[in-house]
Amino acid sequence: MDLRISSPTTPLAGASLVRRPAAPQNDEKDVGFAGALKGALTSVSAAQNHSTRLQQEVQMENPAVSLEETMVAIQKAQIGFQATLHVRNRMVQAYTDIMNMQV
Template sequence: MDFKLSPVTMPTTVRPSTGVRPAASAGTEGVGGGFSGALKSALGSVSAAQNEASRLQKEVQMENPKVSLEETMVAIQKAQIGFQASLHVRNRMVQAYTDIMNMQV
């Protein structure tokens, strides 16, 4: 059995060396969104947690009696854990990309 592989090139909007973010295509925004939708949702929630922690921190600094220090510290820790988790996911994705690019065909 002979398998023929056609050469595949990445579009210029996806190449990491160009520094350009990939354009959103109509095929990736389906019913469930798949992996990209889940990743976008997770990054959005991490960003929201960081914004909330920042807001609470400012309120504590302005000595707002309605905001407790404990609530602020918990929000900061949640934001930090979310950021670290997203950083680990990014590192794993970069490692997987590097492994795939180093495979010999």
């Protein structure tokens, strides 16, 4: 059974962390883990901003914005934030473990 939902919107950048681009872009200054992390944080922030805008539009009773679209945007932003929080916690734990190693 296929449970995938086709969506006209683009997926969060967290999914793009798994894939590597075929060829590096010349205008991209950040490379490696730092660049991927920065891109993911930017994407999560954009998703949160988008969901906030949709919430405001629903509250102002804009007929062009559906409640379903708003709820999906809110869930995407929440999942992205939770994933970011888990990555941060893992990085802090790894840093703590490394600092506690005896040399």
